[in-house]
Amino acid sequence: MLKPLSRDELLQIDARISDRDGWDFSRMRESFGDPPFTFESTLDGLIDPTTRLLDQGTGGGERLLAHAARFGEAVGIDIEPGMIDTAERNRRSAGVENVSFVPADNAATRFPDASFDLITNRHSVLAIEETARLLAYGGHFLIQHVGGDNAANLFELFAWRSNFPSEWSEPLIAIKPHLEGFGLEAIESHEYRIDWWIHDIESLIFWLHSVPTPSTFDIEEHWIGINRAIEVLGDDRGIRTVEHREMLVARRV
Numbered sequence: 001m002l003k004p005l006s007r008d009e010l011l012q013i014d015a016r017i018s019d020r021d022g023w024d025f026s027r028m029r030e031s032f033g034d035p036p037f038t039f040e041s042t043l044d045g046l047i048d049p050t051t052r053l054l055d056q057g058t059g060g061g062e063r064l065l066a067h068a069a070r071f072g073e074a075v076g077i078d079i080e081p082g083m084i085d086t087a088e089r090n091r092r093s094a095g096v097e098n099v100s101f102v103p104a105d106n107a108a109t110r111f112p113d114a115s116f117d118l119i120t121n122r123h124s125v126l127a128i129e130e131t132a133r134l135l136a137y138g139g140h141f142l143i144q145h146v147g148g149d150n151a152a153n154l155f156e157l158f159a160w161r162s163n164f165p166s167e168w169s170e171p172l173i174a175i176k177p178h179l180e181g182f183g184l185e186a187i188e189s190h191e192y193r194i195d196w197w198i199h200d201i202e203s204l205i206f207w208l209h210s211v212p213t214p215s216t217f218d219i220e221e222h223w224i225g226i227n228r229a230i231e232v233l234g235d236d237r238g239i240r241t242v243e244h245r246e247m248l249v250a251r252r253v
Ligand SMILES: C[S@@+](CC[C@H](N)C(=O)[O-])C[C@H]1O[C@@H](n2cnc3c(N)ncnc32)[C@H](O)[C@@H]1O
Pocket: 023, 056, 057, 058, 059, 060, 062, 063, 077, 078, 079, 080, 083, 104, 105, 106, 107, 121, 122, 123, 124, 125
């Protein structure tokens, strides 16, 4: 079982934690209940080796590069040039040849109409009109959002009521009516809430520094919240919170 720590001990742990690189969370020690679907399992029915894929808000391209063997070619875009540099570095070190990265706003790209068979958007800003323009007829748009209950019981302990920025986690039910006006038909939607254990304090503090919390996480200000999390949410596997995800698949008609 995790035990509450002194302010100084928490400050020392915090000082050892380096910044997130791209959107790479692989250093976290964590585990999950069984989700009924995943972004990856939903992709199964949507890609084949001929697919031309666009990944919006690709971050460091971590997810896109992991699937490179499953599609024909792909472009990852991100509004932050630094993310594109990180993604290109990740691409080279993974030895992937069928993916390129371009700095661009999801809402305004320079690709010709109907350039892609599949567009993915995992936890980024939605741009429905531009997405519809870029999709070939019959092509698919796969969106995953962070649900509003994600880590909500943890955030409460820091007196944070809201979760991720609304443009990254707008309930997908609210998006459905907007799709039709742009020639997109929702064909599948799911959500899940599962147990999520963060196994140690290093991982918890890294995560709090790495996601857009309602106010910037600062150990000097928030160290008591860490101890509250240990006391209230601690069990024999770590800090037990909730992962909430929503997913929607639309087809260009
Ligand atoms: C939470 S990260 C998700 C990264 C990646 N898709 C993943 O799932 O790991 C959101 C990304 O969207 C990018 N982003 C935000 N607004 C954007 C926009 N208007 N156009 C393109 N990218 C954007 C951010 O720079 C960030 O890298």
